[in-house]
Amino acid sequence: MTYSLREISKAFGGLRVLDRFSLDIPVGKVTVVLGPSGCGKTTLLNLLSGLLPADAGERSGFEGARFSCVFQEPRLIPSLSALRNVELVLRSSLAPEERRERALRLLSAVGLQEARNQKPGQLSGGMRQRVALARAFAYPADLLLLDEPFQSVDLKTRIGLMDAFLELQSEEPRTVVFVTHEVKEALYLGDAVVVLSDKPARILDRMPLTLSREHRKYSSSDLSEMEATLYRLILGEPQAEPNPRG
Amino acid sequence: MRPSMPKPRTRFSSGTLRAATAAALGALVLLGLWALAAQLVDSEIVLPSPLRVARSVRDLFPTSQFLAALQATFLRGLAAFGISMAAGIAVGLACGLSGTFASALAPALTVVRATPVLAVILLALIWFPSGIVPVFAAVLMAFPIVVADVRQGVRTTDPKLLEMARLFRLRKRDRLQNIYAPAVAPHLVSASHSALGLCWKVVVAGEVLSQPARALGTGMNRARIQLETAEVFAWTFAGLLLCTLTDVAFKLCRRRHDGDVQPS
Numbered sequence: 001m002t003y004s005l006r007e008i009s010k011a012f013g014g015l016r017v018l019d020r021f022s023l024d025i026p027v028g029k030v031t032v033v034l035g036p037s038g039c040g041k042t043t044l045l046n047l048l049s050g051l052l053p054a055d056a057g058e059r060s061g062f063e064g065a066r067f068s069c070v071f072q073e074p075r076l077i078p079s080l081s082a083l084r085n086v087e088l089v090l091r092s093s094l095a096p097e098e099r100r101e102r103a104l105r106l107l108s109a110v111g112l113q114e115a116r117n118q119k120p121g122q123l124s125g126g127m128r129q130r131v132a133l134a135r136a137f138a139y140p141a142d143l144l145l146l147d148e149p150f151q152s153v154d155l156k157t158r159i160g161l162m163d164a165f166l167e168l169q170s171e172e173p174r175t176v177v178f179v180t181h182e183v184k185e186a187l188y189l190g191d192a193v194v195v196l197s198d199k200p201a202r203i204l205d206r207m208p209l210t211l212s213r214e215h216r217k218y219s220s221s222d223l224s225e226m227e228a229t230l231y232r233l234i235l236g237e238p239q240a241e242p243n244p245r246g
Numbered sequence: 247m248r249p250s251m252p253k254p255r256t257r258f259s260s261g262t263l264r265a266a267t268a269a270a271l272g273a274l275v276l277l278g279l280w281a282l283a284a285q286l287v288d289s290e291i292v293l294p295s296p297l298r299v300a301r302s303v304r305d306l307f308p309t310s311q312f313l314a315a316l317q318a319t320f321l322r323g324l325a326a327f328g329i330s331m332a333a334g335i336a337v338g339l340a341c342g343l344s345g346t347f348a349s350a351l352a353p354a355l356t357v358v359r360a361t362p363v364l365a366v367i368l369l370a371l372i373w374f375p376s377g378i379v380p381v382f383a384a385v386l387m388a389f390p391i392v393v394a395d396v397r398q399g400v401r402t403t404d405p406k407l408l409e410m411a412r413l414f415r416l417r418k419r420d421r422l423q424n425i426y427a428p429a430v431a432p433h434l435v436s437a438s439h440s441a442l443g444l445c446w447k448v449v450v451a452g453e454v455l456s457q458p459a460r461a462l463g464t465g466m467n468r469a470r471i472q473l474e475t476a477e478v479f480a481w482t483f484a485g486l487l488l489c490t491l492t493d494v495a496f497k498l499c500r501r502r503h504d505g506d507v508q509p510s
Contacts, residue, residue: 049413067413075410077424088424089414139414 001027001061003048003143003175008057010043017043019200020057025143030169030176032186035196036234041179044201045069045145048177068141070149074128076120082107082131083116089139106134109171110164126157130164137168146178150185162188166213183230188216195233204233294476302476303483311465316484318460319449322377323488326384326445331438333385334392339426341393342400351393359390367452380452380463387448388441395437399430439496446489462488 003025010018017040025031025048035041046052048059049067068089076085086103094102107116110130120128129149136144146165150158166189169176180186186193187209195204207226209216231237277296284295294302306312341348366386370379403426411421453463462485469477 051409051413066415069410069413071406071410073406075406077407077428079428080424088416088420091420092415092417135414 003027003061003065004059005047006058006060008047008054008059010040010047010052010055016200018047018054019202021201021203023194023203025175025177026192027175028173029191030178030189032190032193033177033179033196034183034186034193034230034234035179035181035201036198037181039196039198040201041181041196042072042147045147045177045179048143049145062143065142066140067143067145068136068139069145069147070129070132070136072148072151074120074125074132076128076131076135078120081117081119082112082123082127082134085120085131086135086138089135093140102138103134106138106168107131109137109168110134124157126153126161129153129161133161133164133168137172137174142175144174144176146176148180148182150180151182158185165189183227183234186230187226193230195230291473291475294479298476299479299483302474302480306477306480307484312484314460315462315465316488318377318458319453319462319485320488322381322453322461323384323445323449323492326381326388326449327438327442329381329385330388330392330441330445334389334437334441335396335434337389338393338396339400339422339430341397342403342426342430348397355390355393358386361386363387363448363451364455367455370452371456376456377458379456380449380458380461383452384445384448388444391440391444392434392437395433395440396430399433400426402433403429435500439493442492442496443489446485446492450485 005021005023007020007022008018009016009020021044023033023044033041033044043052047054048062049069050059050062076082077088080088083100083103086106087099090099090102104113104116107113110133112127112130112134115123115127120131123131129152132149136146150161153161162185178186178189190209192209193207195207196202197204207230209226211226280293281296284293284298287293290298337351341351363383367379367383370382374382407425408421411425416425450461450463450466453461454467455463457464457467462481466478466481466485469475469481
């Protein structure tokens with residue numbers, strides 16, 4: 001089963017962001033959408049989740065689907081503790097005891113058991129984003145959308161957050177669409193990378209990533225060729241050698 | 247360089263003391279000017295001296311008639327304030343959440359806001375019993391203020407949090423309690439402060455015209471008819487006291503609340 005967008009178009013005023021754009025999202029996989037800033041990645045997520053209506057085209061497989069999201073900023077409710085922020089999204093689906101148990105489990109999975117009673121204002125940026133990650137996984141969503149969620153934190157925190165994401169994803173595999181403009185993030189997290197052009201966005205390439213996670217560390221040399229290929233695609237330079245797919 | 251030690255927190259800062267001293271001096275100057283004017287006018291009917299008014303206050307305040315009037319006016323003010331707040335919050339929320347509802351209500355609110363308070367009181371005299379008139383007039387004056395402030399609060403709610411709520415399908419009650427309420431709260435505090443002050447003024451004005459059996463306004467008007475100007479001042483002083491005391495109580499509650507809520 002796949003979730004699909006077919007011939008989707010979206011414009012804001014006279015600005016065409018997507019023009020007859022099609023995308024397949026395989027279930028249970030992490031599809032990374034990689035593209036330059038402002039190419040329409042967030043618009044794509046909003047169209048996927050139904051927050052924005054498309055001007056034309058078709059969405060299939062999304063009927064009744066529930067979405068969760070980790071946004072660019074944590075979007076936590078300032079007056080609630082970390083625990084209650086996670087519990088809040090479970091109110092309509094779980095009984096109070098189950099809610100508490102699930103929220104606590106996910107907070108400890110992202111390393112925040114100790115900070116569970118602290119409010120967002122008392123947490124660091126990285127910790128707030130961990131709460132947002134726990135909330136997104138806690139919610140019983142069919143699709144998990146990640147909108148450049150690691151951009152506002154330092155490198156060490158970013159790697160920590162990405163590892164937390166991978167751990168949660170291995171425990172409870174979700175269908176994930178992850179948009180980013182960071183090549184290293186795309187290679188580190190994705191099962192497949194879809195490379196977008198500038199506006200109106202079109203798919204330049206779709207690259208499956210089958211390299212094991214152990215070989216995808218930031219310091220890994222195994223990724224360098226793929227990285228170079230992706231950079232060339234983004235920068236619009238001619239391909240030097242065949243695409244090292246698979 | 248030695249790190250500077252944090253200053254111990256005192257209950258009253260030097261700024262507060264300076265402001266209190268300046269206010270006391272201002273009040274003394276005002277009293278002095280009043281006494282001087284009373285001496286120049288030299289007529290107790292036109293302008294009684296502060297001392298004469300003080301004697302009138304001393305004679306009036308312990309009487310059962312005054313205490314009953316004070317209680318009745320206090321209850322009317324409180325009722326008007328409560329009704330304005332409850333109705334204003336409900337309608338303000340509805341206006342903030344629905345642009346169509348806000349547009350539909352706009353003409354009515356404009357008419358209410360533009361109508362002079364005396365016109366409202368005169369009409370209310372035709373429609374309601376004398377005890378209800380001041381409450382009705384005060385509600386009609388305070389209600390649009392609360393509606394406007396609550397609506398403004400709803401409109402300043404963080405759109406990103408609302409988008410998050412939509413995506414996670416948060417229940418309406420949870421959205422109201424956790425997203426809208428914190429955004430509306432500061433606006434509501436300012437609305438309730440303005441509404442409270444307005445309610446006392448309009449209630450007393452309404453009482454002067456509607457003449458309920460027990461009311462500060464009734465006492466004030468009776469003293470005026472009897473040319474007891476010092477007593478008019480005494481009744482006015484009672485109204486002023488009511489307004490000031492509730493204002494101080496309000497500010498204390500607010501300060502306590504602000505102290506409880508640590509910035510996050």
